[in-house]
Amino acid sequence: MVSEGTKGRFTLTGKVQEGDCSFSISNAQPADQGIYEFRIEDGKHKYSYQWNKLSVSVTDLPEPTISPVGELIAGKPITLTCTAHPAPQGCKGIITWGGRINIENIYNYEREDQAGKVTSISDITVTPSQREHNSPLTCTVTYSGVSTNSSITLDVQCKFPLFLFLTHIPYLLTHIGFISPCIFSETQEFVPVDTGKQWRYRHLLTMQ
The missing domain is CATH 2.60.40.10 (Immunoglobulins)
Incomplete structure:
Protein backbone atom coordinates (compact mmCIF):
# COMPACT_ATOMS: atom_id res chain seq x y z
CA MET A 1 0.00 0.00 0.00
CA VAL A 2 1.24 3.48 -0.78
CA SER A 3 0.15 6.86 0.57
CA GLU A 4 -2.17 9.37 -1.07
CA GLY A 5 0.84 11.56 -1.86
CA THR A 6 2.17 9.00 -4.34
CA LYS A 7 -0.86 8.98 -6.63
CA GLY A 8 0.11 10.00 -10.14
CA ARG A 9 3.82 9.58 -9.34
CA PHE A 10 4.01 5.83 -8.66
CA THR A 11 3.24 3.80 -11.78
CA LEU A 12 3.14 0.03 -12.21
CA THR A 13 5.16 -0.58 -15.36
CA GLY A 14 5.58 -4.37 -15.29
CA LYS A 15 3.19 -7.07 -16.50
CA VAL A 16 1.96 -8.74 -13.32
CA GLN A 17 0.46 -11.70 -15.22
CA GLU A 18 3.99 -12.47 -16.45
CA GLY A 19 5.53 -12.14 -13.00
CA ASP A 20 6.95 -8.65 -13.60
CA CYS A 21 5.96 -6.31 -10.75
CA SER A 22 8.20 -3.38 -11.72
CA PHE A 23 7.10 0.15 -10.95
CA SER A 24 8.51 3.63 -11.54
CA ILE A 25 8.61 6.77 -9.40
CA SER A 26 8.44 10.21 -11.01
CA ASN A 27 9.34 13.47 -9.24
CA ALA A 28 10.86 11.59 -6.30
CA GLN A 29 10.50 13.24 -2.89
CA PRO A 30 12.25 12.64 0.45
CA ALA A 31 9.08 11.04 1.85
CA ASP A 32 9.31 8.33 -0.83
CA GLN A 33 12.33 6.81 0.88
CA GLY A 34 11.63 3.49 2.60
CA ILE A 35 10.95 -0.24 2.22
CA TYR A 36 8.31 -1.38 -0.28
CA GLU A 37 6.63 -4.72 -0.84
CA PHE A 38 4.27 -5.80 -3.62
CA ARG A 39 0.72 -6.60 -2.55
CA ILE A 40 -2.25 -7.90 -4.52
CA GLU A 41 -5.86 -7.25 -3.49
CA ASP A 42 -8.60 -8.78 -5.66
CA GLY A 43 -11.86 -9.04 -3.84
CA LYS A 44 -11.41 -11.58 -1.07
CA HIS A 45 -7.94 -12.51 -2.27
CA LYS A 46 -5.12 -10.53 -0.66
CA TYR A 47 -1.47 -11.38 -0.68
CA SER A 48 1.82 -9.61 0.11
CA TYR A 49 5.20 -10.65 -1.28
CA GLN A 50 7.09 -10.02 1.94
CA TRP A 51 10.18 -12.06 1.10
CA ASN A 52 11.21 -9.84 -1.81
CA LYS A 53 11.08 -6.26 -0.56
CA LEU A 54 12.46 -3.20 -2.30
CA SER A 55 14.51 -0.49 -0.60
CA VAL A 56 14.25 3.03 -2.07
CA SER A 57 16.70 5.80 -1.15
CA VAL A 58 16.14 9.43 -2.15
CA THR A 59 19.17 11.74 -2.24
CA ASP A 60 19.63 15.39 -3.14
CA LEU A 61 20.49 16.27 -6.71
CA PRO A 62 24.28 16.64 -7.13
CA GLU A 63 25.37 20.19 -7.83
CA PRO A 64 26.79 21.02 -11.27
CA CYS A 158 43.66 43.74 -14.44
CA LYS A 159 46.90 43.27 -16.37
CA PHE A 160 47.79 46.84 -17.43
CA PRO A 161 50.76 46.89 -19.85
CA LEU A 162 50.82 50.62 -20.66
CA PHE A 163 53.04 53.29 -19.14
CA LEU A 164 51.90 56.89 -19.00
CA PHE A 165 54.47 59.68 -18.98
CA LEU A 166 53.61 63.36 -18.50
CA THR A 167 56.29 66.00 -19.05
CA HIS A 168 55.74 69.53 -17.75
CA ILE A 169 56.04 72.30 -20.31
CA PRO A 170 55.28 75.81 -19.01
CA TYR A 171 51.76 76.93 -19.89
CA LEU A 172 51.13 73.73 -21.87
CA LEU A 173 49.28 70.63 -20.68
CA THR A 174 48.89 67.61 -22.96
CA HIS A 175 46.18 65.02 -22.20
CA ILE A 176 46.82 61.42 -23.21
CA GLY A 177 43.78 59.11 -23.35
CA PHE A 178 43.38 55.35 -23.75
CA ILE A 179 40.75 52.65 -23.46
CA SER A 180 41.17 49.93 -20.84
CA PRO A 181 38.98 47.31 -19.13
CA CYS A 182 40.60 48.34 -15.85
CA ILE A 183 39.15 50.85 -13.43
CA PHE A 184 41.33 53.68 -12.17
CA SER A 185 40.93 56.58 -9.80
CA GLU A 186 42.60 59.81 -10.93
CA THR A 187 44.42 62.45 -8.91
CA GLN A 188 45.60 65.72 -10.48
CA GLU A 189 47.68 68.32 -8.73
CA PHE A 190 50.38 70.98 -9.25
CA VAL A 191 53.50 70.44 -7.16
CA PRO A 192 56.12 73.19 -6.63
CA VAL A 193 59.60 72.22 -7.83
CA ASP A 194 61.42 74.70 -5.60
CA THR A 195 60.85 78.01 -3.92
CA GLY A 196 60.77 79.70 -7.31
CA LYS A 197 57.87 80.01 -9.69
CA GLN A 198 58.30 76.65 -11.41
CA TRP A 199 55.56 74.05 -10.95
CA ARG A 200 55.21 70.43 -12.09
CA TYR A 201 51.89 68.87 -13.02
CA ARG A 202 51.36 65.42 -11.53
CA HIS A 203 48.64 63.06 -12.79
CA LEU A 204 48.26 59.87 -10.77
CA LEU A 205 46.36 56.77 -11.91
CA THR A 206 45.60 54.30 -9.14
CA MET A 207 44.25 50.88 -10.01
CA GLN A 208 41.19 49.89 -7.94
Whole structure:
Protein backbone atom coordinates (compact mmCIF):
# COMPACT_ATOMS: atom_id res chain seq x y z
CA MET A 1 0.00 0.00 0.00
CA VAL A 2 1.24 3.48 -0.78
CA SER A 3 0.15 6.86 0.57
CA GLU A 4 -2.17 9.37 -1.07
CA GLY A 5 0.84 11.56 -1.86
CA THR A 6 2.17 9.00 -4.34
CA LYS A 7 -0.86 8.98 -6.63
CA GLY A 8 0.11 10.00 -10.14
CA ARG A 9 3.82 9.58 -9.34
CA PHE A 10 4.01 5.83 -8.66
CA THR A 11 3.24 3.80 -11.78
CA LEU A 12 3.14 0.03 -12.21
CA THR A 13 5.16 -0.58 -15.36
CA GLY A 14 5.58 -4.37 -15.29
CA LYS A 15 3.19 -7.07 -16.50
CA VAL A 16 1.96 -8.74 -13.32
CA GLN A 17 0.46 -11.70 -15.22
CA GLU A 18 3.99 -12.47 -16.45
CA GLY A 19 5.53 -12.14 -13.00
CA ASP A 20 6.95 -8.65 -13.60
CA CYS A 21 5.96 -6.31 -10.75
CA SER A 22 8.20 -3.38 -11.72
CA PHE A 23 7.10 0.15 -10.95
CA SER A 24 8.51 3.63 -11.54
CA ILE A 25 8.61 6.77 -9.40
CA SER A 26 8.44 10.21 -11.01
CA ASN A 27 9.34 13.47 -9.24
CA ALA A 28 10.86 11.59 -6.30
CA GLN A 29 10.50 13.24 -2.89
CA PRO A 30 12.25 12.64 0.45
CA ALA A 31 9.08 11.04 1.85
CA ASP A 32 9.31 8.33 -0.83
CA GLN A 33 12.33 6.81 0.88
CA GLY A 34 11.63 3.49 2.60
CA ILE A 35 10.95 -0.24 2.22
CA TYR A 36 8.31 -1.38 -0.28
CA GLU A 37 6.63 -4.72 -0.84
CA PHE A 38 4.27 -5.80 -3.62
CA ARG A 39 0.72 -6.60 -2.55
CA ILE A 40 -2.25 -7.90 -4.52
CA GLU A 41 -5.86 -7.25 -3.49
CA ASP A 42 -8.60 -8.78 -5.66
CA GLY A 43 -11.86 -9.04 -3.84
CA LYS A 44 -11.41 -11.58 -1.07
CA HIS A 45 -7.94 -12.51 -2.27
CA LYS A 46 -5.12 -10.53 -0.66
CA TYR A 47 -1.47 -11.38 -0.68
CA SER A 48 1.82 -9.61 0.11
CA TYR A 49 5.20 -10.65 -1.28
CA GLN A 50 7.09 -10.02 1.94
CA TRP A 51 10.18 -12.06 1.10
CA ASN A 52 11.21 -9.84 -1.81
CA LYS A 53 11.08 -6.26 -0.56
CA LEU A 54 12.46 -3.20 -2.30
CA SER A 55 14.51 -0.49 -0.60
CA VAL A 56 14.25 3.03 -2.07
CA SER A 57 16.70 5.80 -1.15
CA VAL A 58 16.14 9.43 -2.15
CA THR A 59 19.17 11.74 -2.24
CA ASP A 60 19.63 15.39 -3.14
CA LEU A 61 20.49 16.27 -6.71
CA PRO A 62 24.28 16.64 -7.13
CA GLU A 63 25.37 20.19 -7.83
CA PRO A 64 26.79 21.02 -11.27
CA THR A 65 30.41 22.10 -11.62
CA ILE A 66 31.71 25.31 -13.18
CA SER A 67 35.15 25.36 -14.79
CA PRO A 68 37.72 26.71 -15.04
CA VAL A 69 37.83 28.29 -11.58
CA GLY A 70 40.54 30.86 -11.00
CA GLU A 71 41.82 34.22 -12.09
CA LEU A 72 40.17 35.94 -15.05
CA ILE A 73 41.90 38.70 -17.00
CA ALA A 74 39.93 41.88 -17.65
CA GLY A 75 39.34 42.36 -21.38
CA LYS A 76 40.41 38.82 -22.31
CA PRO A 77 37.63 36.52 -23.67
CA ILE A 78 37.26 33.15 -21.93
CA THR A 79 34.95 30.13 -22.18
CA LEU A 80 33.36 28.89 -18.94
CA THR A 81 31.71 25.47 -18.75
CA CYS A 82 28.89 24.18 -16.55
CA THR A 83 28.72 20.38 -16.34
CA ALA A 84 25.71 18.62 -14.83
CA HIS A 85 25.85 15.30 -13.00
CA PRO A 86 25.21 12.30 -15.32
CA ALA A 87 21.51 11.39 -15.38
CA PRO A 88 19.60 8.32 -16.63
CA GLN A 89 18.77 8.18 -20.32
CA GLY A 90 15.76 10.36 -21.14
CA CYS A 91 16.30 12.58 -18.11
CA LYS A 92 17.60 15.69 -19.83
CA GLY A 93 18.87 18.56 -17.72
CA ILE A 94 18.17 22.14 -18.77
CA ILE A 95 21.04 24.50 -17.90
CA THR A 96 20.63 28.24 -17.29
CA TRP A 97 23.12 30.89 -16.18
CA GLY A 98 22.68 33.84 -13.86
CA GLY A 99 24.96 36.73 -12.96
CA ARG A 100 25.95 40.29 -13.76
CA ILE A 101 28.51 39.44 -16.43
CA ASN A 102 27.46 39.78 -20.07
CA ILE A 103 27.23 36.43 -21.90
CA GLU A 104 28.38 36.86 -25.50
CA ASN A 105 27.76 33.30 -26.69
CA ILE A 106 26.15 30.15 -25.23
CA TYR A 107 26.27 26.56 -26.47
CA ASN A 108 24.28 23.75 -24.79
CA TYR A 109 24.80 20.08 -25.63
CA GLU A 110 24.64 16.54 -24.18
CA ARG A 111 27.17 13.73 -23.91
CA GLU A 112 26.13 10.09 -23.48
CA ASP A 113 28.42 7.44 -21.98
CA GLN A 114 28.49 3.70 -22.66
CA ALA A 115 26.08 3.04 -19.80
CA GLY A 116 23.47 5.29 -21.40
CA LYS A 117 23.76 8.08 -18.85
CA VAL A 118 23.50 11.60 -20.23
CA THR A 119 25.62 14.55 -19.12
CA SER A 120 24.24 18.02 -19.89
CA ILE A 121 26.89 20.65 -20.62
CA SER A 122 26.75 24.40 -21.28
CA ASP A 123 29.62 26.56 -22.59
CA ILE A 124 29.50 30.36 -22.38
CA THR A 125 31.92 32.92 -23.78
CA VAL A 126 32.43 36.10 -21.76
CA THR A 127 34.82 39.04 -21.75
CA PRO A 128 35.10 40.07 -18.11
CA SER A 129 35.77 43.61 -16.95
CA GLN A 130 36.97 44.72 -13.57
CA ARG A 131 33.44 45.84 -12.77
CA GLU A 132 32.48 42.16 -12.45
CA HIS A 133 35.22 41.47 -9.89
CA ASN A 134 33.81 39.66 -6.82
CA SER A 135 30.39 39.28 -8.47
CA PRO A 136 28.64 35.86 -8.45
CA LEU A 137 28.06 33.60 -11.44
CA THR A 138 25.47 30.83 -11.04
CA CYS A 139 24.75 27.73 -13.10
CA THR A 140 21.34 26.05 -12.56
CA VAL A 141 20.32 22.60 -13.83
CA THR A 142 16.63 21.67 -13.92
CA TYR A 143 15.27 18.12 -14.23
CA SER A 144 11.47 17.81 -14.58
CA GLY A 145 10.84 20.85 -12.40
CA VAL A 146 13.50 20.00 -9.79
CA SER A 147 16.57 22.24 -9.77
CA THR A 148 20.06 22.31 -8.34
CA ASN A 149 22.72 24.99 -8.77
CA SER A 150 26.30 25.96 -8.15
CA SER A 151 27.91 29.40 -7.87
CA ILE A 152 31.39 30.87 -8.08
CA THR A 153 32.73 34.33 -7.28
CA LEU A 154 34.50 35.93 -10.24
CA ASP A 155 38.12 36.89 -9.63
CA VAL A 156 38.80 39.47 -12.34
CA GLN A 157 42.32 40.87 -12.36
CA CYS A 158 43.66 43.74 -14.44
CA LYS A 159 46.90 43.27 -16.37
CA PHE A 160 47.79 46.84 -17.43
CA PRO A 161 50.76 46.89 -19.85
CA LEU A 162 50.82 50.62 -20.66
CA PHE A 163 53.04 53.29 -19.14
CA LEU A 164 51.90 56.89 -19.00
CA PHE A 165 54.47 59.68 -18.98
CA LEU A 166 53.61 63.36 -18.50
CA THR A 167 56.29 66.00 -19.05
CA HIS A 168 55.74 69.53 -17.75
CA ILE A 169 56.04 72.30 -20.31
CA PRO A 170 55.28 75.81 -19.01
CA TYR A 171 51.76 76.93 -19.89
CA LEU A 172 51.13 73.73 -21.87
CA LEU A 173 49.28 70.63 -20.68
CA THR A 174 48.89 67.61 -22.96
CA HIS A 175 46.18 65.02 -22.20
CA ILE A 176 46.82 61.42 -23.21
CA GLY A 177 43.78 59.11 -23.35
CA PHE A 178 43.38 55.35 -23.75
CA ILE A 179 40.75 52.65 -23.46
CA SER A 180 41.17 49.93 -20.84
CA PRO A 181 38.98 47.31 -19.13
CA CYS A 182 40.60 48.34 -15.85
CA ILE A 183 39.15 50.85 -13.43
CA PHE A 184 41.33 53.68 -12.17
CA SER A 185 40.93 56.58 -9.80
CA GLU A 186 42.60 59.81 -10.93
CA THR A 187 44.42 62.45 -8.91
CA GLN A 188 45.60 65.72 -10.48
CA GLU A 189 47.68 68.32 -8.73
CA PHE A 190 50.38 70.98 -9.25
CA VAL A 191 53.50 70.44 -7.16
CA PRO A 192 56.12 73.19 -6.63
CA VAL A 193 59.60 72.22 -7.83
CA ASP A 194 61.42 74.70 -5.60
CA THR A 195 60.85 78.01 -3.92
CA GLY A 196 60.77 79.70 -7.31
CA LYS A 197 57.87 80.01 -9.69
CA GLN A 198 58.30 76.65 -11.41
CA TRP A 199 55.56 74.05 -10.95
CA ARG A 200 55.21 70.43 -12.09
CA TYR A 201 51.89 68.87 -13.02
CA ARG A 202 51.36 65.42 -11.53
CA HIS A 203 48.64 63.06 -12.79
CA LEU A 204 48.26 59.87 -10.77
CA LEU A 205 46.36 56.77 -11.91
CA THR A 206 45.60 54.30 -9.14
CA MET A 207 44.25 50.88 -10.01
CA GLN A 208 41.19 49.89 -7.94
